[in-house]
Amino acid sequence: MQGLTELLKGSLEGIVLQHISCGETYGYEITHYLIDLGFEDIVEGTVYTVLLRLEKKGLLTVERRPSDLGPQRKFYQLNDAGADYLATFWKKWAFLVDKMAILEGEQKNDNSK
Amino acid sequence: MQGLTELLKGSLEGIVLQHISCGETYGYEITHYLIDLGFEDIVEGTVYTVLLRLEKKGLLTVERRPSDLGPQRKFYQLNDAGADYLATFWKKWAFLVDKMAILEGEQKNDNSK
DNA sequence: CCTCCTAGATAGTGATACTAAGTAGTGAAT
DNA sequence: ATTCACTACTTAGTATCACTATCTAGGAGG
16 A cells, blocks of 8 residues: 555554564564555665654663674563553544544535525 | 644545535634544644645635625535545555554563563 | 634644665675 | 675655644624
């Protein structure tokens, strides 16, 4: 799916947080997970900037450990603040999904006189 | 609901288009419709900028007509391009909702050894 | 005259995803 | 040995978008 850029604003952060909440992981893995999920146009740069932002917000714990395949990996885990933030995110998302469903269900009222 | 700003990026455009598709309307009415829907923090300035953007994209037909209550109203209707654009928007939205549901369903896999 | 409601426009700001380019480690192919 | 491919992270710059704040303006009521 293409042209999701604007819709992803705000959601991508939650998407990344949610994936990290499933277990410790790192940027490169997250990127390929998202591509496999169907977000084909996501590139590494995008994911890394999200991760750095989440880290600056104090939502993640970070640990660098060597990889057996390449450079060091930067492993992330959710901390308590991250879990709270993620819970709030899902509430907002549920609100939006609910309102969008209401809107989508509304039919065209014929204004022809 | 507060703090929806980032999540609304990309969706607000579709929300406004969808409402217009239900019948000819104008900015002030749209604003109050959205507030009533639950988007309490939406203000007029935001809606007008969305409308001007949609107009520049060639998705709306515009007609100014006097109001019996105040200044002239600027009435909007979807044109064919707008209808196409809206259909594409709903496909993108459905894609995102689907992926988010998959993500939300994934449980924490316990990494404790 | 003043206030409130109706109705629209716009310059400036901040947040975000994306573009594009770079650095670096490892291993396989040539 | 050199090149290529894959792994892994960083960052400067850009475009888009919602929001802030302020402005103009018409009409109704006090």
